[in-house]
Amino acid sequence: MIWDDWMGGELSIESRRVHVFVSVVALVAIVGTVVAARNWPVQRWLPVLALSALCVIGDQWRVRRLPNDTDLSFNAIVQLAALVLAGPVAALVVAASPALFALRNRRLITQVFNVAMMAVVTLVAGTSYYVFGGAWGQGQGSSSTLILLHVAVPLMLANSAQCLANAALLAGVISLDQKVPYREVIVGILRSGGVAYVGYGIFGLLLAVLWDGAEIGALSAVLVLAPLFVARWAFAQYAEEHAAHDRTVAALVRAVEAKDFYTRGHSERVAKASVLIARVVGLSQQRTSTLHFAGMLHDVGKLAVPTRVLQKTGALSDEEFAAIARHPVRGLEMVREMEFLGEAFKGILHHHERLDGRGYPMGLSGTSIPEFARIISVADAFDSMTSTRSYRQARDVEQALVELDRCVGTQFDPTYVDALHTALERTAWQPTTTVDPVAAVVEGVDELDHDDPRAPIRRQVATPHRGVG
Amino acid sequence: MSALVTAVAVLGVITALTTSVTAIQRGQTPHHLEVVAAFFVAIAVGECLRVWLPGGRDAAPIGTAAALAFALLPHQGGWSTYGSGTVIVVVTAATLVGVSPHLLSGRFVDRDGVAHRLITTGVLAVLFRSVPVGPQGPLSAVVEAWTRNRWAVALVMVGLVALTMLLDTALASALRSARDRSRLRSVLRDELRSIVGMGSAIGSTGILIALATRPMHLVALPVFLAPLMLTQFAFRRFATVRETYNQTIRSLSRVTELGGYTETGHSVRVAELALAMGRDLGLSERDLRDLEYAALLHDIGQLSLAEPIPGGATLMAAPGEQRRIAGLGAEVVRQAGVLDAVATIVELQTASYRREGEDDVPLASRIIKVANAYDDLVGDTLEGGRRSAGLERIGLGLAREYDPRVVASLSRVLAQV
Numbered sequence: 001m002i003w004d005d006w007m008g009g010e011l012s013i014e015s016r017r018v019h020v021f022v023s024v025v026a027l028v029a030i031v032g033t034v035v036a037a038r039n040w041p042v043q044r045w046l047p048v049l050a051l052s053a054l055c056v057i058g059d060q061w062r063v064r065r066l067p068n069d070t071d072l073s074f075n076a077i078v079q080l081a082a083l084v085l086a087g088p089v090a091a092l093v094v095a096a097s098p099a100l101f102a103l104r105n106r107r108l109i110t111q112v113f114n115v116a117m118m119a120v121v122t123l124v125a126g127t128s129y130y131v132f133g134g135a136w137g138q139g140q141g142s143s144s145t146l147i148l149l150h151v152a153v154p155l156m157l158a159n160s161a162q163c164l165a166n167a168a169l170l171a172g173v174i175s176l177d178q179k180v181p182y183r184e185v186i187v188g189i190l191r192s193g194g195v196a197y198v199g200y201g202i203f204g205l206l207l208a209v210l211w212d213g214a215e216i217g218a219l220s221a222v223l224v225l226a227p228l229f230v231a232r233w234a235f236a237q238y239a240e241e242h243a244a245h246d247r248t249v250a251a252l253v254r255a256v257e258a259k260d261f262y263t264r265g266h267s268e269r270v271a272k273a274s275v276l277i278a279r280v281v282g283l284s285q286q287r288t289s290t291l292h293f294a295g296m297l298h299d300v301g302k303l304a305v306p307t308r309v310l311q312k313t314g315a316l317s318d319e320e321f322a323a324i325a326r327h328p329v330r331g332l333e334m335v336r337e338m339e340f341l342g343e344a345f346k347g348i349l350h351h352h353e354r355l356d357g358r359g360y361p362m363g364l365s366g367t368s369i370p371e372f373a374r375i376i377s378v379a380d381a382f383d384s385m386t387s388t389r390s391y392r393q394a395r396d397v398e399q400a401l402v403e404l405d406r407c408v409g410t411q412f413d414p415t416y417v418d419a420l421h422t423a424l425e426r427t428a429w430q431p432t433t434t435v436d437p438v439a440a441v442v443e444g445v446d447e448l449d450h451d452d453p454r455a456p457i458r459r460q461v462a463t464p465h466r467g468v469g
Numbered sequence: 470m471s472a473l474v475t476a477v478a479v480l481g482v483i484t485a486l487t488t489s490v491t492a493i494q495r496g497q498t499p500h501h502l503e504v505v506a507a508f509f510v511a512i513a514v515g516e517c518l519r520v521w522l523p524g525g526r527d528a529a530p531i532g533t534a535a536a537l538a539f540a541l542l543p544h545q546g547g548w549s550t551y552g553s554g555t556v557i558v559v560v561t562a563a564t565l566v567g568v569s570p571h572l573l574s575g576r577f578v579d580r581d582g583v584a585h586r587l588i589t590t591g592v593l594a595v596l597f598r599s600v601p602v603g604p605q606g607p608l609s610a611v612v613e614a615w616t617r618n619r620w621a622v623a624l625v626m627v628g629l630v631a632l633t634m635l636l637d638t639a640l641a642s643a644l645r646s647a648r649d650r651s652r653l654r655s656v657l658r659d660e661l662r663s664i665v666g667m668g669s670a671i672g673s674t675g676i677l678i679a680l681a682t683r684p685m686h687l688v689a690l691p692v693f694l695a696p697l698m699l700t701q702f703a704f705r706r707f708a709t710v711r712e713t714y715n716q717t718i719r720s721l722s723r724v725t726e727l728g729g730y731t732e733t734g735h736s737v738r739v740a741e742l743a744l745a746m747g748r749d750l751g752l753s754e755r756d757l758r759d760l761e762y763a764a765l766l767h768d769i770g771q772l773s774l775a776e777p778i779p780g781g782a783t784l785m786a787a788p789g790e791q792r793r794i795a796g797l798g799a800e801v802v803r804q805a806g807v808l809d810a811v812a813t814i815v816e817l818q819t820a821s822y823r824r825e826g827e828d829d830v831p832l833a834s835r836i837i838k839v840a841n842a843y844d845d846l847v848g849d850t851l852e853g854g855r856r857s858a859g860l861e862r863i864g865l866g867l868a869r870e871y872d873p874r875v876v877a878s879l880s881r882v883l884a885q886v
Contacts, residue, residue, distance in 0.1 A: 223677055
C-alpha cells in the first residue's frame with residue numbers, strides 16, 4: 001500500500017487520544033478478521049503461499065524510504081490479486097505476511113497501528129469486492145464480459161474503497177498526533193498519492209486474470225513484476241533527484257550567504273516561515289513548494305551588492321542605498337533561467353514592496369503586490385528581527401510579532417501577519433542562535449538592517465526597473 | 470547513418486505494403502478487422518502520448534508496447550490470422566497518424582527513433598509470424614499447439630522481445646554516436662543501461678497484452694496499457710526534475726558572473742567545451758553529467774573570496790591560490806551532500822598532470838583544467854588567431870600541467886567546430 005506504513009514516524013506518547021484511536025482500530029481489525037475467517041474460508045492455498053512469498057520479498061527489497069507521495073509498494077496489488085484468486089481472508093494472510101518477517105525497530109504502538117490499519121484496509125477491500133458482486137476462486141476467466149462484471153469492476157471499486165479507508169485511517173492518526181485539522185491531512189494524502197494508488201490497482205487485476213485465465217500460473221507474477229519494479233525505480237529516481245535538487249539549492253544559497261556572516265541561514269528560515277504562513281492560508285501544495293524556493297532565493301541578488309555596503313552599520317549614502325535596493329532585480333536576473341520557479345519570480349522581485357507603496361523596486365501598493373511577495377516580506381522581516389545582527393542582539397518572537405502588528409497596513413498585509421501568529425501558536429519557532437557571540441553590539445546606531453521594519457523608509461534613487469511578466 | 474536507417478524503414482514498409490496488397494487481391498483479408506482497428510487506435514494514441522525519458526530520449530512507451538503486442542498476438546481461435554505484412558503496414562500507418570500532431574505543431578520528434586523502432590517491430594513480426602520453424606509453419610502457428618504449457622509460450626515471447634530490444638538498442642546507439650560525435654562503445658553501454666528500465670516495462674507489457682487477450686480479448690488492451698501510462702508519468706516526472714536540476718546548476722553557476730567574480734558566460738562555455746571533450750574521450754552518460762555540473766560550478770569557490778580576481782581568470786592567480794579556490798568550491802558543492810563525485814572533480818581541477826599523475830586525478834578534472842585554461846586564454850571569441858594562440862599556450866604546458874590525451878581531444882573538438 002502506498003501509505004501502508006505510517007510515515008510520520010513515532011507517535012507521541014503523551015497523546016491519550018492517539019492511544020484510544022489506535023485501540024479502536026485494532027479492535028475493529030480483530031473482530032473483522034474473526035468474522036471474515038468464519039464466513040469466507042480459504043479454498044486454495046497455492047496462490048496464497050506464492051503471493052505471500054512475493055509480498056515478503058517485495059517488502060525486503062524496499063531499500064530506500066521514499067517520500068510518501070512517490071512510494072509504491074506492490075503489496076496492495078498482490079493483495080488484490082489474492083482477493084480475486086482465493087478470497088478476502090487469503091488477501092488478509094498475504095497482507096499480514098511481511099509483518100512477520102519485517103519487525104522493524106519501531107515502537108510497539110506504531111507497529112500495532114500499522115498492522116491493524118493494514119488489516120482493516122484489506123477487510124474493507126474484501127467486503128466491498130463482495131458487495132459489488134465480485135467473485136473469487138477458480139474459473140473466473142471464462143469470458144471477458146464475466147471478467148469485467150465479476151472481477152474487473154468490483155475490483156476497481158474495492159481498490160478505491162481500500163484507498164479511501166487507508167487515507168482515512170492514516171489521516172486520523174496523523175491529525176490526532178500532530179494536531180492538524182483532519183480535512184487538511186486527508187486532502188493532502190489523497191492528492192499526493194490517490195491516483196497512483198487506484199492506477200496501480202490494475203496490476204492486481206492483471207496478475208489474477210493471467211494466473212487463471214491465461215493459465216500461466218505463477219509466471220504471471222514474474223511478468224507483472226517487471227513493469228512494477230520499473231515504475232518503482234522511476235519513482236525512486238524521481239524522489240532522489242528531487243531531494244538532491246532541494247539540497248543543492250540550499251547548499252548554493254548557503255554559499256552565497258557566506259559573504260555576510262549575520263545573514264547565514266536567513267534564506268532557509270525565511271523559506272520555512274513563508275511555508276508556515278502558506279499552510280495557514282491554505283495555499284496548494286504545488287504553490288507552497290514554489291513559495292519555498294522563492295524564500296530560499298529571495299536574497300541571492302545581494303551577491304551583487306558590495307560586501308562593504310551590506311555590512312555597513314552606519315548611515316547609508318544614496319548610492320549605497322541604491323545598490324542595496326537593486327538586489328531584488330539582480331536576484332531575479334540570476335535565477336531567471338530556472339523555469340520551474342514560475343510564480344516565485346514575482347516573490348523574489350517584489351519582496352521589498354510595501355503595502356502603502358513606499359517600497360522598492362517598483363513602488364507597488366496593496367493587492368497589486370504579488371501574493372508571494374507579501375508573504376515573503378512578512379517572513380523576511382520576522383526572521384530579520386529574531387536573528388542577531390552586527391548592531392544588536394536578536395529579539396524574541398513576541399517582540400517581533402508586536403513589531404509586525406505595528407506595521408500592519410502600512411508595510412505588511414494583515415492576512416499574512418495573522419497567519420504567522422496562528423502558525424507560531426501551532427509550531428514553535430527556534431530563534432536563531434548565531435554561532436559566534438556578537439563581539440560588539442554597536443550602541444546607538446540609528447541605521448538598521450534593511451529587512452528590519454523599523455528601518456527608515458528610503459526612496460529609491462535609481463529609476464525603477466522593469467518587472468516580470 | 471540516419472538516412473540509411475530511414476531508407477531501410479521505408480523499403481521495409483513498401484515491401485510489407487506490396488505483400489499485403491497481393492494477399493488482399495488473392496482474397497486473404499484479415500479476419501476480425503476490429504482487432505486490427507483496436508491496435509491501430511492504441512498504437513496511434515500511444516505514439517501521440519510521447520514522453521521525454523531521462524538522457525534526452527524521445528519515446529512512446531505505450532505505442533511501442535501496443536505494437537509489440539500486435540506483432541505477438543497468437544492465432545487463438547483464428548481471430549488474429551494476419552501476417553507480418555499487415556503488422557508492418559498497420560504499425561507504420563498508426564505511428565504516422567500518432568506522430569503527425571507533433572510534426573504539424575512543430576514539436577521535436579526523434580524521427581530516427583521512430584524509423585528504427587518501425588524496423589525492429591517489423592523484424593519481430595517477421596520472426597514470429599513469417600519465418601517457418603517446422604512443418605507447422607512459423608512460431609505463431611507452432612505455439613498454438615502448446616495448450617498445456619502456456620508458460621512456454623510466454624518464455625518464447627520473452628526471448629523474441631529481448632532480441633528485438635537488443636537490435637533496437639544497437640540501432641539507437643549507432644545513430645546517437647553518429648549524431649553526438651561520441652564513441653559507439655560508450656553510447657552502446659549507456660543505451661543498454663537505459664533500456665533495462667523502460668525497455669523491460671514496455672516489453673513485458675507487450676507480452677502481457679498478447680497473452681491476456683486469450684481470456685480477456687480486446688479489453689486487455691486498455692486495461693494493461695493503463696499501468697504503463699503511470700510508469701510513463703513517473704519517467705516524465707523523473708526527466709522533468711532532472712531538467713530542473715540542470716537549470717538550477719546552470720543558473721546558480723552564473724552567480725559568480727553576476728557578482729563580478731568571473732567573466733560573463735565563462736562557466737557555460739567551459740561546460741560546453743568540457744562536455745564535447747568528454748564525449749570525444751568516451752565518458753559514460755553519468756560521468757558526463759558529473760563533468761558538466763563540475764564544469765559549471767568550477768569557479769563557485771570564488772564566492773568565498775573577499776576581492777574578485779581581475780577578470781575572474783583563475784589561470785592568472787597563483788597556483789596556491791587556485792588550489793585554495795578549488796578547495797573552497799569543493800566544500801560548497803560537498804555541502805549539498807549528493808554531489809560528492811562533482812565535489813571531488815572540482816577539488817582536483819587544478820592538479821598538475823605530471824605531479825599528481827593520472828591515477829589520482831579523475832579524467833573529468835583533467836578535462837576541466839584544460840577547458841578552463843583554454844577559455845581563460847581565449848574567452849568568448851571566434852577569432853582564429855587568438856584561438857590558435859590559446860591552443861599553443863596550452864601546448865607549452867603539455868605533459869607537465871595538462872594531460873596530453875585531453876589536449877589532443879581539445880584539438881579534435883576545436884577542429885570540428
